[in-house]
Amino acid sequence: MSTLDTATDDIGHDHHGPASGIGRWLFTTNHKDIGSLYLWFSLLMFLTGGVMALMIRAELFQPGLQLVEPGFFNQMTTMHGLIMVFGAVMPAFVGLANWMIPMMIGAPDMALPRMNNWSFWILPFAFAILISTLLMEGGAPNFGWTFYAPLSTTYAPPSVTYFIFAIHIMGMSSIMGAINIIATILNMRAPGMTMMKLPMFVWSWLITAFLLIAVMPVLAGVVTMMLMDIHFGTSFFNAAGGGDPVLFQHVFWFFGHPEVYIMILPAFGIISHIIPTFSRKRLFGYASMVYAMASIAILSFLVWAHHMFTVGLPLVGELFFMFATMLIAVPTGVKVFNWVTTMFRGSLTFETPMLFAIAFVVLFTIGGFSGLMLAIAPVDFQYHDTYFVVAHFHYVLVPGAIFAIMAGVYYWLPKWTGHQLNERMGRLHFWLSFIGVNITFFPMHFIGLAGMPRRIPDYALQFADFNMVASIGAFIFGFSQLLFVWNVIQTVRHGEKAQARAWEGAEGLEWEVASPAPYHTFATPPRVD
């Protein structure tokens, strides 16, 4: 990891340091501070959601009811999903965007710095509301993270009202964050940084931000209709008044499907930086990568009903959504092909970020293939709501999104802290996570195909062995994340001094500034050729 380039000139750095004390974090308008806040918050939520996952796996270690009440089990699955999606994965990507996008495009900060602070600080309040529902009468939301009506309306605990307002605040946070990112990318690029020279992470976020602005308001709309049904006597999701519970699913998944790409496109961007760096080659097929992401984004608006094949769609709907879904494999395949081709004949080294990146390519592809299986409507009638679905989306989210976030954190940590990370501990963390994740989620394919339904605290005896294996894997994976926490904290505090170009093959403006990056970078924009 020695860098060839020893340039440590901090381009356009003015000597304004951060404020001191807690006020620095509460009142900050600095994109690096806000990026750090997002990342720490995301880590806290990742551990919180992780504890809930371990409670689920502990209960499922053996058949029968041992540890928790079935009602509480349902609250755990619901809260685990909500916290991981809205509290861990999304804020982590926004944090990375805050830290990296201004540095990557040569901008002095985000376009709207005060709004940037607000986008972050409403999140802890939203999650305080959401998590406080655990202590309320009737318990926390227990209807699954997809909160289908009428479970979430007619049969919901009273805390659903707080859940609705928490979702509203999270949506505001995402919309404001996305507006800021789009304005930054479109308006703050250094002279000479044309669109087709944008770093791939920036491109991935431009497309993601568009998706966020397009679908978060739809989520706000659907929870508003829930609120009206619950408290104000409307019948959007009640057939007795002429509405339709299936309407809920349509509106929800019109948000929900683009949402899953919101959680993977920035990961694509991160991986597209790490693989070229450690292959010491340029990314293969830059333009096709951009077009692939744009195609995935457009297709994401046309496939939502593949989550609803068993709900009773007209045949023509089943067929349309089946084929449209399969089309997504084409641009995704282009991306996987380009990553592999970037590595082909490169001079590869396998530092921690690269290990996570390669695992991402392999394991995300497995998740993609099980997605293709689920896309086949007649086959989905068997798979629907089984552990096969659980296996599928955890493969794309854990060794997909989460591994990419970890790869990104390890990759950019020297830039943020000025210290090289502990490589041995990083690799140990990688191998334990890699093994743990596969032991956890691979057996779920089998028990899912054999018919074990999701979201149940107890199960038939024939699923016992694989459940026990999965639970062991979950605990390995869960506890090995403490290594990650420890490594990050140690790297923040001390470690071998990192150079400006912390990794030998790293390219891009962010590696031209010193490590740690000065508090203000590019107050005057650099010239990009």
Added chain:
Amino acid sequence: MSTHASYYVPEQSRWPILASIALFLLAFGAGTLINGITHETGGGLGLLMVLAGALLMGGILVGWFGNVIHESRAGLYSAQMDRSFRWGMSWFIFSEVMFFAAFFGALFYVRTLAVPWLGGEGDKGVSQMLWPDFTAQWPLMNPPDTEQFAGPKALVDPWHIPLLNTVLLVTSSFTITLAHHALLKDQRQRVVRWMGVTIFLGITFIGFQAYEYVEAYTKLGLTLNAGVYGATFFILTGFHGLHVTLGTVMLIIILGRILKGHFSSQQHFGFEAVAWYWHFVDVVWIGLFLFVYVI
């Protein structure tokens, strides 16, 4: 991409964290209040939180926007900053478009698929087994279960108040454009006059809409509880009405700023942002008039 040298990055600000606290009070308070009313456990604390949150948020909005206006008038904002605001407002309006799209989507789904299926039509007509006597129609005057959801007795006649409101709102889109043209020519008096007309039209619209709601509830039996027609009617017109109200408040603030001598023919994005918003509200109304009232 010009004038990069002077992008203004503000110093630390206490507004966002205060606004976060206000938003928390509003959200948690609203939840407590609404739950208290529905479950008859009283929501006094919730009401208190909502009021405190609203008061705090009002103060913050004045202070925060005051900051921005001050910075703008001090000449701290470059042309590039202006473009950031323009992108920001454009994408915000796009997000609003998608918010209404969710409700329009619900309306189209219900009237073209869900209600006909309940009436026994098409592929999914089996759901008629639930209420065999139900006949599909739109607007839905007799919901499947009339005990639970008594349908409306009559509907709002589109060719009276709604037509009048359409005329008012479309006219106001023209008058605000006239105000803008006057501003571009630095003709203060005409700006003030056309802004005044626009605000008057906006307030009249809101008044008529309120009158229509009272009529709907007291005479027509068209309520939130009147089945899915009432639900879609009120959520679409209600959110639109809230947006017109917000737009009118913003217009009044802009008028106040004009009277204070803010804005020049070159620099007046605050004015333009509100004008964009007003046009957006107008376009949504055209959609409402067609798909909720007429067709």
